Amino acid sequence: MFHMRKEDEPLVHRDSSHDRATLGRDGPPVSRIGLGLAAIGRPAYITTNRDADLGGDRSLGALQERTWQLLDAAYADGVRYVDVARSYGLAEAFLGEWIGSRGEVDDLVVGSKWGYTYVGNWDLTAPVQEVKDLSLATFERQFNETRALLGDHLRLYQVHSLTIESGALDDVPLLAELARRRAEGLRIGITTTGPRQADTIRRALDTRVDGVPLFSSVQATWNLVEPSAGPALSEASAAGWAVIVKEALANGRLTRVGDAGSADTPLGRVAAVSGVEPDALAIAAALAQPWVSVVLSGAASVEQLTSNLVALDVVVGDLPDLAEPSERYWAARSARPWT
16 A cells, blocks of 8 residues: 555655756756745634644744744755745745845745735734735736745746636736746746636646747645546646645645544554554655645644655555545635634
8 A cells, every 4th residue: 555665665865866856847956845834924724723733822923933943944854945925924024034044045946926915914813814816916016025025036936826717817918927027037837726726727738928838837736635636737747837736635634633634534544554644645645646846745833844754755555545526625625714
């Protein structure tokens, strides 16, 4: 079913060339596991067991310290890709300040996203935490904000949660401005959401400006519970795109405290027999997909990150079939509370 690598097998060491990929064809080198800051750049998010993860202190200072601790640990373990977004509270600011304080992290590659604006105002009870707007005006404003915080470490800028219904792929002035930034050397990508991820990916693959493909990267949800985007992601990889997997743990569902990874679940029973935590098994399953460039860890603590990184040393064979109908998965995800 799976096993840990033995000494006489090719072992994936966190600092070896085997733990490296490129961000798409001709892209910069990155680590195969990246660190996403969605869960720690703002006080409220939708991950399982958040109260236990963060405790009672979610002040700006506490989350900045937590972010820096995670970045220090990740970088020391070979992580060279970090994912942020304009809507992740102060994640971009925390990351930019960390980069400035550390000095010698020139090999760190940063991807960020535009299209959502954080409006939660650091209030756990705010009825709305973020607002989506994929207009040209939002792109221009947020690009300037992101560039000011991250400078040249920003290598990939993505349309946040692109859908066909958003109309962004039909917005000619917006596409022209994205193409202008691409011509300046910035990689332009998309992230996807919802049960029609595959349709969005395929439509973006066909999007061109002046006959030139616009996008070169996709960040999509793929996990053992929701693997439906896999064939479209394979097509994107074959076209030379970077493929970044987000939500490999299904927002905490595929952990020991989640409904799909606890002790009495099929994945939990595999974990108990193997001694490998469910989160590491789930991330290893994503890493095993031949079209994957990077799998994001959404760790909220150094302990969680350490457990996630065990996936680099796990060889995965057949795991239990946990796939749910996409519509049901996404309906449940939409109903998750911000806590």
